[in-house]
Amino acid sequence: MNDKYTRREAIKLGMGTAALGVAGSAISAAATPQDEVSEFNQYGEKLERLLLLRTSPIAVKMLEKESDIPKGAVRPKKDRKYHLAQCQAFGMSRREGTTVAMLKEDNWCPTSVIAYGLEKKPESLAKWVHPYDCFEYGKYIGIVSAPLKSAAFIPDVVIAYLLPGQLRALLLTLRTQDVPQISGHYFPPSCGYSVVDPMKTGKYYVVLPDPGEYQRALTSEEEMIFSIPRSRMPGLMAGLRESGPGAFSYRNNYMAMLPDFERPQFYIDLFKSWGLE
Numbered sequence: 001m002n003d004k005y006t007r008r009e010a011i012k013l014g015m016g017t018a019a020l021g022v023a024g025s026a027i028s029a030a031a032t033p034q035d036e037v038s039e040f041n042q043y044g045e046k047l048e049r050l051l052l053l054r055t056s057p058i059a060v061k062m063l064e065k066e067s068d069i070p071k072g073a074v075r076p077k078k079d080r081k082y083h084l085a086q087c088q089a090f091g092m093s094r095r096e097g098t099t100v101a102m103l104k105e106d107n108w109c110p111t112s113v114i115a116y117g118l119e120k121k122p123e124s125l126a127k128w129v130h131p132y133d134c135f136e137y138g139k140y141i142g143i144v145s146a147p148l149k150s151a152a153f154i155p156d157v158v159i160a161y162l163l164p165g166q167l168r169a170l171l172l173t174l175r176t177q178d179v180p181q182i183s184g185h186y187f188p189p190s191c192g193y194s195v196v197d198p199m200k201t202g203k204y205y206v207v208l209p210d211p212g213e214y215q216r217a218l219t220s221e222e223e224m225i226f227s228i229p230r231s232r233m234p235g236l237m238a239g240l241r242e243s244g245p246g247a248f249s250y251r252n253n254y255m256a257m258l259p260d261f262e263r264p265q266f267y268i269d270l271f272k273s274w275g276l277e
Contacts, residue, residue: 036154037154040059040155041150043057043148047237055095058094058146058158060159061153062139068144070153074092075106076100077105086111086191089143098146100145100146103118103141104119109212111192112191115191116196117137129188130188132188133196135199145159156195157195157228158227159194160225160226160227164224173236174239185208189210194207194227198228202231202232206224207227
């Protein structure tokens, strides 16, 4: 079977989604770091345009040493004499276009400090918070975030804040064999599950924003978080381009509650096989 069919083409041909096999493109192994940065910048622009995003997808990278901090990044305590929660730093990156480097001393919420391994998780924590995974203590000194379309670094993970319709449109461009690689979590902390788990597992993550996102970072009640590990971005973007302005496109979608609506051919074929109109 041709392994180049997109989901839209498969539906038109009546094959159904199980027959899909779009090969995701990969960044060339010969690409220079700057080539990769430019590639990810283009991904950011395309995601905003194709999904009509309200805010920019953000590039997120864990920092192992201070020299990893991009030039021009804002360090809240050092540069602005204040502290932030990690969700607020993400909010600044996606809304204001700011590159924000958060080291331990910049934080005002303990969750990300623990989740990112900047401090050890206290044993007492298990008595009053939902369990969550953490990076190894001491592996990283902090985290940096920036708009994907302008980030000067290659991200470990890309995080997008999406409306349900935008999330659905993006998920439906994935290859069917990638569906098991989508996981989700719906309890706090979203700053942990959107970064730690995708990096550790290599899976896509759908995450429900936690209360802090709403109370302190101005995340809207309609938004969901979708996290994409670096290695999966080329394939995701290839699928998004292949899907084009079809039935699952967010840009070209419309709503109309009509009886006897126009159906895809495979609907017609199935009903015919059942002896129905």
